[in-house]
Amino acid sequence: MDSVLDALNARGFIAQETDSEGGREYLRSPAACYIGFDPTADSLHVGSLVPILSLVHMQRHGHRPIVLLGGGTGLVGDPSGKTEMRKMLSIEQIQCNARALQKQLSKFLDFSDGKALFLNNADWLVGLPYIDFLRDIGCHFSVNRMLTAESYKLRLETGLSFIEFNYMLLQAYDFLHLSESNNCFLQMGGNDQWGNIVAGIELIRRKTGKSAYGVTFPLMTTASGAKMGKSAAGAVWLDAEKTSPFDFYQYWVNSDDLDVARFLSMYTFLPLEEVEAVKGLEGQDLNVCKSVLAFEVTSLVHGQEQALAAYEAACSVFGRREIDPMLLRSSAIPRAGRDRAEAVPTTAIDATRLEVGVPVVDLLVETGLCASRSAARRLIQQGGAYAGEKRISDLDASIGAGDLHEGGLILKAGKKKIHRICV
RNA sequence: GGAGAGGUUCCCAAGUGGCCAAAGGGAGCAGACUGUAAAUCUGCCGGCGAUGCCUUCGGAGGUUCGAAUCCUCCCCUCUCCA
Numbered sequence: 288m289d290s291v292l293d294a295l296n297a298r299g300f301i302a303q304e305t306d307s308e309g310g311r312e313y314l315r316s317p318a319a320c321y322i323g324f325d326p327t328a329d330s331l332h333v334g335s336l337v338p339i340l341s342l343v344h345m346q347r348h349g350h351r352p353i354v355l356l357g358g359g360t361g362l363v364g365d366p367s368g369k370t371e372m373r374k375m376l377s378i379e380q381i382q383c384n385a386r387a388l389q390k391q392l393s394k395f396l397d398f399s400d401g402k403a404l405f406l407n408n409a410d411w412l413v414g415l416p417y418i419d420f421l422r423d424i425g426c427h428f429s430v431n432r433m434l435t436a437e438s439y440k441l442r443l444e445t446g447l448s449f450i451e452f453n454y455m456l457l458q459a460y461d462f463l464h465l466s467e468s469n470n471c472f473l474q475m476g477g478n479d480q481w482g483n484i485v486a487g488i489e490l491i492r493r494k495t496g497k498s499a500y501g502v503t504f505p506l507m508t509t510a511s512g513a514k515m516g517k518s519a520a521g522a523v524w525l526d527a528e529k530t531s532p533f534d535f536y537q538y539w540v541n542s543d544d545l546d547v548a549r550f551l552s553m554y555t556f557l558p559l560e561e562v563e564a565v566k567g568l569e570g571q572d573l574n575v576c577k578s579v580l581a582f583e584v585t586s587l588v589h590g591q592e593q594a595l596a597a598y599e600a601a602c603s604v605f606g607r608r609e610i611d612p613m614l615l616r617s618s619a620i621p622r623a624g625r626d627r628a629e630a631v632p633t634t635a636i637d638a639t640r641l642e643v644g645v646p647v648v649d650l651l652v653e654t655g656l657c658a659s660r661s662a663a664r665r666l667i668q669q670g671g672a673y674a675g676e677k678r679i680s681d682l683d684a685s686i687g688a689g690d691l692h693e694g695g696l697i698l699k700a701g702k703k704k705i706h707r708i709c710v
Numbered sequence: 711g712g713a714g715a716g717g718u719u720c721c722c723a724a725g726u727g728g729c730c731a732a733a734g735g736g737a738g739c740a741g742a743c744u745g746u747a748a749a750u751c752u753g754c755c756g757g758c759g760a761u762g763c764c765u766u767c768g769g770a771g772g773u774u775c776g777a778a779u780c781c782u783c784c785c786c787u788c789u790c791c792a
Binding site: 444445446510511513537540541542543544545546547569570571572573574575577578601604605606608659660661662664665666668669670671672700701702703704 | 739748754755758788
């Protein structure tokens with residue numbers, strides 16, 4: 288059987304490997320691998336999907352993924368790829384975030400019977416005695432060498448504090464620790480983690496003489512160069528409370544043409560042969576593929592139920608287009624079905640207010656479609672406000688109970704930002 | 711600790727007493743064109759009960775009819791020196 292590394296490579300997951308041959312040898316039999324997630328927020332976002340899914344691939348190939356929560360390293364802060372120091376988070380905040388991330392990550396992997404593992408580096412980092420650590424670990428690091436690391440270079444221009452400078456040592460120590468405690472000799476991570484991963488490999492070699500391996504993922508950007516997971520409303524979170532499944536679905540539907548095939552291979556588990564067929568498509572045919580992409584990713588993150596609802600809601604708002612049964616045929620996306628508007632993010636409006644009539648400007652703000660009343664006015668003046676299919680041109684227009692159909696009404700700000708109100 | 715440079719609206723960056731809610735660029739938003747894409751063109755882009763009013767130019771005071779612009783003190787960042 289092909290190595291999981293070949294599979295990952297074919298799907299575009301691999302940016303760099305420290306030792307391609309050695310890594311493959313290591314993975315010939317079931318082995319452990321780990322990725323660290325620092326709890327800097329109470330939810331992961333689209334940017335973490337690549338590492339997460341790589342672990343899923345690992346598990347599917349019979350290996351044992353270790354999810355390392357950075358309860359300890361999060362207290363320090365990774366300067367890699369950052370232009371300035373991140374705000375320091377309190378210990379309580381970190382712990383709270385770590386719990387939230389654990390809950391989120393547990394949906395993707397099977398943690399039963401030790402098939403995958405959750406560990407928290409706070410368990411071994413927080414209590415480290417400073418002097419001992421310097422003597423045992425610190426002595427193996429050359430500052431001269433560290434300063435040449437790409438991850439520090441950027442910061443050398445703008446400023447790098449000592450606490451952040453230590454991050455590399457802590458991550459290297461994590462790897463050493465995991466190699467000894469869990470027989471884990473493979474670390475993966477974003478390409479910005481290269482320096483930290485290599486530092487760990489070298490530390491393991493110096494301390495124990497053993498070989499360890501590293502794999503990094505490409506830094507994901509969209510075809511237009513934007514970072515993954517940024518939308519008009521901010522980051523696209525994996526938490527349904529922070530980004531509704533419908534908005535999450537929409538994020539993927541709005542992918543750039545040039546990204547569709549790449550995203551299908553990285554963010555879904557559809558067979559590569561099927562994804563290959565997408566590459567020749569253009570125009571409306573390609574557009575349909577975006578629905579499949581969105582459906583599949585939403586399924587992975589929020590479950591098929593939610594994905595279905597989002598898909599049908601999108602159909603009801605934007606219209607349905609036939610999906611060729613042979614196109615990406617492994618996808619469970621419905622090839623025929625009913626439209627349902629309910630999955631559009633909805634805000635309930637008090638019935639008594641609707642009796643009198645609620646100004647559209649107010650509704651636009653209350654639903655979050657506009658940031659301020661001024662913005663709402665501007666939107667109306669520019670002709671971007673819709674109630675149902677009707678464009679609203681009057682600044683003083685208001686919505687009454689009679690405007691609702693079957694208890695709801697779709698409000699649109701522009702063509703794509705959509706919110707539903709109901710009684 | 712010393713010397714110098716600097717902190718402007720989401721980001722970069724002009725502005726050095728009234729013409730400044732503050733140039734320009736980027737990002738973003740809307741409209742047109744489309745395919746819920748890209749590119750392009752046009753408009754918008756602090757807030758509000760809106761031909762006016764309020765809040766903003768690191769912070770706190772002060773000078774002045776009037777300050778982002780002048781003065782004082784403080785905070786923060788960078789560079790060089792110790």
